[in-house]
Amino acid sequence: MRVLHTADFHAGRVLRGYDRTPEIHAALTEIAELAESEKVDAVLISGDLFDTANPSADAEKALFDFFLRLRSAEIPSVAIAGNHDSSARLASVTGLLGWVGVQLVAEVTPRPGDLIRSIQTKGGETLTVGALPYLSERRLVKAADLLGGEVSDWRQKYREGMEFFLGKLAAGFQPGHVNMLMLHATLDGSQPSGSEKTMQFHLDNAYTLSPENLPRAAQYVAMGHIHRPQQAGSAPLAHYPGSVIQLDFGEGGEKKQVNLVEVSPGQPARVIPIPLGSGRELRTIRVPLDQVEARLERESQKKDGALLKVLVEAPAGTATAGLKDRVLSALPSALAVELSALQEDLALPSLKREGLSLLELYERYWHEKRGELPDDQRAAFKEAHEAVQSHVEASGEEVA
The missing domain is CATH 3.30.160 (Double Stranded RNA Binding Domain)
Incomplete structure (x- = not known):
């Protein structure tokens, strides 16, 4: 079986006021053509399909054109939501995308079986994918509660929580199938690009997984979230394919790629990196x-x-x-x-930075990346910040 693994499209990415979407669109076209020329049985996309929760029309067109090209080549795919994606927005189009052969897992539901996806290949083999969309610590606790996990002590135990979910996924693996795991997270020891260190305005990288948390029953773990291509684990075999173009100056000089995974039921997987040529340096x-x-x-x-x-x-x-x-x-x-x-x-x-409010820090960040902060964006940020403060005060929690 031949599976193409890619991730971190970030369609709609704007760098210092410059729209990178046409380059990303070209990269996705290149990947779809590779999937056809390499005669792959399936494509896995490990999150961050979009760069923002409210992507532009051009960003949506780039992604949907990609899926339509795969459909024209009769190549099925499985995709998950990443931390840049709006899980609710993606969940709203899962039914439509299913009509073109895309099995999109955007949210965790009370039914563990919803995270297990299967593809029957033309050669008669079955690919089973345990697909876990991005879970922040807050969403992890909520989702684990839905599945009946003991969550009282999990607020400071991200790894134990994730291991609970990964065990649920591994339970869906089948003998005689090619069994793979897919998630959007940070593994200990992985080497980030400069962009992950500076461009993301969140603290999710404070929560990491050990490769030992990954179920050994997985023949390949298709990772997303880190933009530098690399192997991140060996038992089971885990890889980040990286972003599809250089998204930020911190990624300057990096060679971008997708991973071609050759694997048979019960046998070790073989990973072949295929370089990508799209995107401006x-x-x-x-x-x-x-x-x-x-x-x-x-x-x-x-x-x-x-x-x-x-x-x-x-x-x-x-x-x-x-x-x-x-x-x-x-x-x-x-x-x-x-x-x-x-x-x-x-x-x-x-x-x-000392003494600056969160809004002032956000204004500085926005100005560095895109210029003057629009009034409507400032108002939305203040509203979100006030909502978080109200929730914290109501719950009696402290902000770290």
């Missing part, structure tokens, strides 16, 4: 202030299509008025211009 260039003009001239002559982040090294206190506009004018492919001296001088009161 993200490159960070560092240049001293007194060499800016010459370096900009050289970079402007390059025709490699890379998107640039320019770090200008300038002594503290140096006058740099108009520098950013000069760089952006000379290099249309530059998405970001930063002064390294200002970035490093954390002693400046204006750059300290």
Whole structure:
């Protein structure tokens, strides 16, 4: 049996105001063509189909075109929701996607069987997939309660909670089938890209799994969430295929891929990485202030299509008025211009984080990534923050 494993599409991704969706669309087209040319029996997508909970129409088109291409090639697929996805939004289209051969698992239900999906291959073999969508610690406790687990002590026991669910999935494996597990989570020892360290405005990576928590009955564990391609476990065999394009400057230089998994019932799986060629390269260039003009001239002559982040090294206190506009004018492919001296001088009161409210931190984050924070986005953030505070006060919990 041949299974193509991919993850972390992030359709709708916007980087410093630049929409990456056309590149992601091209990558998904490339992956669908690979699935057909490699004659795979199924495709597994391990979460983060979209970059935001409310994706754009172009982002939805990129994803749905991908699934339609698989349908045209008569290739079934199984997908799960990731932490960037709206599980409720995806759950609303599971029925429709089922008509084109997509078994989408968006939410955990009181029926464990809903997490077990099977595909009959043209060769007569059966692929059984235990598919667990992303669960934050809060959702883990709620979902475990629905399935009858003892949750009284689980608020600080993420691993035990996840192991409970993984055991439920392994119980659905069948002798004579190819049995795989799919989840969107962080395994101990996995190496993140720079993007996971800086771009995600949440703390979910504080909760990790040990490879020892994975059921050994799984012949392959199809992981999602970490954007750097890598093997993350050996018993059972667990892999992250990584994101499909370089999504953030922290991923600059990474080679993107999908995994082709060859496996037979009861036999060890063999993983063959297949490189992807879609997506513009993200490159960070560092240049001293007194060499800016010459370096900009050289970079402007390059025709490699890379998107640039320019770090200008300038002594503290140096006058740099108009520098950013000069760089952006000379290099249309530059998405970001930063002064390294200002970035490093954390002693400046204006750059300290201490004493800033959560809203002020969010405004700084948004400004760094996309520019001025829109009023409606600010209002939505305040409303969400106030709702969380009200819940915490009502429950008597403390915010970590």
